[in-house]
Amino acid sequence: MSVETPERPIARAVAEGRMPGRVWMYANYHCNIQCTYCLTESGPKVTQRALSPETMIAVGEQAKELGFTDLGVTGGETFLMPHMPDTLARLADELPVVALTNGTLFSRRLLEKVEPLAERDVALQISLDRPDADVNDEMRAPDNFRKVVAAVPALVERGITVRIATTVESIEDNELDRLCALHRDLGVPDSEHIIRPIVRRGRADTENLGVTAVQSDLPAELTITDDGAFWGPFGPTVHDDRLDTDLLVTRTTLPLETPARALLGLLEGRPDGDDSALNIR
Numbered sequence: 001m002s003v004e005t006p007e008r009p010i011a012r013a014v015a016e017g018r019m020p021g022r023v024w025m026y027a028n029y030h031c032n033i034q035c036t037y038c039l040t041e042s043g044p045k046v047t048q049r050a051l052s053p054e055t056m057i058a059v060g061e062q063a064k065e066l067g068f069t070d071l072g073v074t075g076g077e078t079f080l081m082p083h084m085p086d087t088l089a090r091l092a093d094e095l096p097v098v099a100l101t102n103g104t105l106f107s108r109r110l111l112e113k114v115e116p117l118a119e120r121d122v123a124l125q126i127s128l129d130r131p132d133a134d135v136n137d138e139m140r141a142p143d144n145f146r147k148v149v150a151a152v153p154a155l156v157e158r159g160i161t162v163r164i165a166t167t168v169e170s171i172e173d174n175e176l177d178r179l180c181a182l183h184r185d186l187g188v189p190d191s192e193h194i195i196r197p198i199v200r201r202g203r204a205d206t207e208n209l210g211v212t213a214v215q216s217d218l219p220a221e222l223t224i225t226d227d228g229a230f231w232g233p234f235g236p237t238v239h240d241d242r243l244d245t246d247l248l249v250t251r252t253t254l255p256l257e258t259p260a261r262a263l264l265g266l267l268e269g270r271p272d273g274d275d276s277a278l279n280i281r
């Protein structure tokens with residue numbers, strides 16, 4: 001006979017695989033660059049929509065209490081927030097963390113600040129799309145490739161776990177082979193390389209790029225922003241300078257149990273077999 005734990009429905013749903021275990025936070029929406037396919041239309045002059053470090057830590061603490069298993073931090077460029085190295089270390093006191101970054105801000109000073117993360121369960125996920133600087137930089141920013149290729153080994157040398165995320169509409173086998181050879185040379189193993197499609201939201205939609213995804217295509221990982229809680233990190237995108245609310249779950253973000261229960265209710269209301277055919281993550 002199974003033991004019912006109705007007081008911990010989130011923990012049970014996560015343990016049984018009915019709900020993803022990761023909770024995402026959008027730390028901010030501004031960025032030092034402006035990629036062609038950016039979901040959030042991020043750039044230097046956009047509204048920051050930043051979460052305070054106190055809110056981020058409260059989300060981390062409550063996620064652990066509720067029974068979630070992992071945390072994710074995204075943006076915008078997360079390391080534009082000066083508190084980020086300390087906040088990531090604090091979040092890792094609660095749960096393992098992955099933080100997304102474009103990898104272009106790792107000066108000697110920032111490298112020193114993130115060095116303590118080598119002792120923590122924190123991975124930095126850095127974008128690198130192509131093995132050739134000119135092709136890579138075309139959709140990202142001038143000098144992006146050079147900065148990433150310098151930052152990755154500097155982080156790896158310091159003992160920090162680095163993942164490489166490749167976001168492309170398509171990639172030829174030969175180009176992918178050279179990209180994989182490059183990330184291995186930089187010290188990142190195949191197990192830490194993910195390839196994902198461009199999702200047609202935000203600036204990608206304006207630029208007619210990527211795959212159209214509906215709600216069931218997108219991972220239902222609870223995602224907290226300054227404007228509310230969303231169905232996954234592909235939910236709180238920005239288009240024409242306005243936040244998309246089609247995947248808004250609740251305006252309330254804390255206590256975290258409120259959006260977590262609302263998301264679970266949506267998941268349990270899904271028809272059987274309503275799973276994604278797209279490899280979006």
Ligand code: SF4
Pocket residue numbers: 031032033034035037038039040041042043075076077101102
């Ligand atoms: S995709 Fe990432 S690095 Fe590029 S503009 Fe958007 S937030 Fe910045």
